Amino acid sequence: MQRRKPDRKPPSPSRSPSKRKRASSVVVISLPRLFLYHRALEDALRAGKQMLTSSELSRRVGRGISSTQVRKDLSHVGKIGRRGQGYDVVVLVRRLASVLGLDRDWRLAIVGFGYLGHALGAYLEYREEKFHIAGIFDNDEAIVGTQWHGVRISHVDDLERVLPVLGCSIGIITVPAPAAQAVADRLVACGVTALLNFAPAALKLPHGVALRAIDLASELSILTSQLG
Amino acid sequence: MQRRKPDRKPPSPSRSPSKRKRASSVVVISLPRLFLYHRALEDALRAGKQMLTSSELSRRVGRGISSTQVRKDLSHVGKIGRRGQGYDVVVLVRRLASVLGLDRDWRLAIVGFGYLGHALGAYLEYREEKFHIAGIFDNDEAIVGTQWHGVRISHVDDLERVLPVLGCSIGIITVPAPAAQAVADRLVACGVTALLNFAPAALKLPHGVALRAIDLASELSILTSQLG
DNA sequence: AAATGTGAAGAGGTTCACAGCG
């Protein structure tokens, strides 16, 4: 509508520092993509491939990720490729694992062991050998005290007594929304520094605690918005 | 490293049109955020609020979303706000529901009714009244033929016979990864136009089918990458 | 006075085009 004076921002350099840089040695670049590469490379490895070009990796990953994008991403984790040849699958998969933290084992605690908790537990137990379920908590007296795949199910009330000795750095929250914030606070107080939240609640966490949220209703509504 | 001739790109205007515009009447703007607004507004409504400013909405939503961001987003769905006052909660929640497709009811089919399928079903049944589970499919003979909340569980082999009459536009895939692509193809062939995929597999779908993927391992590895 | 709506500037991520190197 109306014009504005064209030179409002003279030198004035550091407005707000925003010095926050993620811990990782690489940049902030898309972790989700790096994970997709890692998975595709593991598949390729199982299929016997030893060398892979960015184009072929791009094709295997799908999702409309271009080979240029692949190269740019990979250049951020180190110059692994050999010009004219491609990438050594073993070397690259190892490097990506290191960046993603998949070269270590992780112990995690699940709070809320209903269907969803069971599903996640079974999935991790069966498919992801780097992730170990070390603690399970629920408030259902019927299952408290029983074992699940060798892990004792504790009552949520005992969290502060049981959890600190388990050495879990990751907590998975699968409790109803109204209970989520309290559970999160207690997990953090017990030394957990990363949370995966399935409850539809906006968690407020202290700085330094990593959070990922999976929101089923949000995903569905993104779909429905596209169905016109 | 090395300099480059500074003027490589002379006139050469229309390189690639890139005329792709999303279907939605608004722009492409962040659907996930719109959903968060919608949820926060519903909460505010239940709490008796009738008017809400962008700052207060920003605070309720959390997640580091600024009030400027809120205003910008909302300006894309229509000029709902009143200057000096804020937004009428009822009007805005209605408008957002319309944009997100949450003003209609949706029928969906779940394929794979293990723990995860049960969890999703229970969640939707109990918490999301706009989403109705109309079809359930599994290959476990032990549960095929039984009912779940009034819905008959069918064998996956019968998908083509059962699904087309159910009028589902959304399919939820909770089968093991190796089976996911085949299930997706069959769902699409039966008229499903939106898929929510929980299997760790990169689905290849025809144009016009909406897809959201939830990948537990990816989420966990994003967390671990941040734990250094 | 208070809060929205919005051009313009800025930041960040993606694509292009090509130098570099095996």
Next chain:
DNA sequence: CGCTGTGAACCTCTTCACATTT
């Protein structure tokens, strides 16, 4: 020659600053 790695261009989304409206 083929494919990687990368400045630069491009594009998209976010933030700023302020005119506008109630």
